[in-house]
Amino acid sequence: MRARRADWLPPVVILVGVLFFWEAAVRAFDVPHYVLPGPLLIAETFRKDSALLLSSLAVTLRITLIALFFAALGGAILAFIMSWSRWLERSLMPYAIVAQVTPIVAIAPLIILWLEDDAALVLCAWIVAFFPVLANTMAGLKSADPNLHALFRLYGAKRWQVQSWLEAPSALPYFLAGLKISGGLSLIGAVVAEFVAGTGGAATGLAYRILEAGYRLQIPRLFAALVLLSVAGIAIYAIIGWVSARLMARSGLSIP
């Protein structure tokens, strides 16, 4: 799949334009670099601090990916369990919603108090990330054509056959759509948890670098870390999108 010029050109033009005016404004008004560094200084800082920043990114990414893996797994398994009966759905769903609507910053301190460093961060990121997979997969499991259900019934299909040959494949596009949202959310969850854990923990992730740079007024480094963070988020989104498209094409499905 080749990206068309019309797709990538406009955002690139905007980016270049914004960077140019930013740099020009910083120079024209003589803005001190501890208030707002120009893009060139940020790039220079990134080059200088790249070893430190990239190793921090690796820490944050590890937490993010572990959380995302369990969000995908847990969300899908929970959705299956709830699809077994209305009764199970009614008993479990309220708790999933509670976990979803409670701000993670409010419960993160407790989780960090109770669990080991890494486990606490993963759990926080997981709580933020699992719900889109769960909700989407549940919708997907119910999305199969009623006539296909009738067909399975006509041939005397058992519950497990309907689930694995009809409901699960029907849910795949929905699951992947949920996963795309969860990818970004698990990064946000990991960063928020690192922020809360702050300098108190053994944290060395990107969020910790941002906090640290903020305290020390190393604003160019703070910006470099921020840029790295959003690049990582975009990369996660793009990779999940690419894998989804491949999976869908192979299974003859189209995106709902």
Place this chain on the structure above:
Amino acid sequence: MTAPLVRLRNIGRTFEDGTRALGNVSVDVADGEIVTLLGPSGCGKSTLLRIVAGLDEPTEGTVDWPDGTPSVGDTGFVFQDPTLLPWASVRENIYLPFRIRGVSREAARDAIDRTLALVGLTDFAGRFPRQLSGGMRMRVSVARALATGPRLLLMDEPFAALDEMTRHRLNDDLLRIQAERGCTILFVTHSIYEAVYLSHRVCVMSERPGRVAEDIAIDLAWPRTPEMRTDAGFAAICRRVSEALAEGVPA
């Protein structure tokens, strides 16, 4: 006259919301016969078909099988939409009824190959449904219903969404297949021409609550040929069926 394959007696169906879809329908379908249920939308003809398939229960009346209740695979059902698994190839879609019954791909291969040849899809076995035209998708659907060698084929407006040329071709193919396989067909349509062309008998149904207003034997020679569609005799029968339909449906 032998005993009918299936005997519907005083079938009524009232839905949970109080809608009365069917009121007192009695129809016999003989072995090897093609019977069409013809009626306006919402006259309950699809409901009747689902009741015969065992997908729905009548609230009144009985469905009798003089030769014994059919077992799984004895009844094939073709829906109005092709109703295929979009992620499965043509071959896998036709394999589905076997797979549900625990038949291996190896054991089902012969039956699937024969059915693919019957509907003219041998070269398309590896395609996905979205790579096929509407008419070909419908052929896959018919093939799936036929693959298990059913005695009774239930078809719920299967060709309604197709263009006229494709529909004519599929009508002819269906008659050829029926002659070859000797299965009984209960066919639902709202096209008078299709009903007359395909059937031994046309049961004209009235508006909701549906019942059989008139049971018309179609006095046309077999095998039916495309030339008959423009024949005066064909037109006369269509007019008769049309009048019967108009009586059951105050406009």
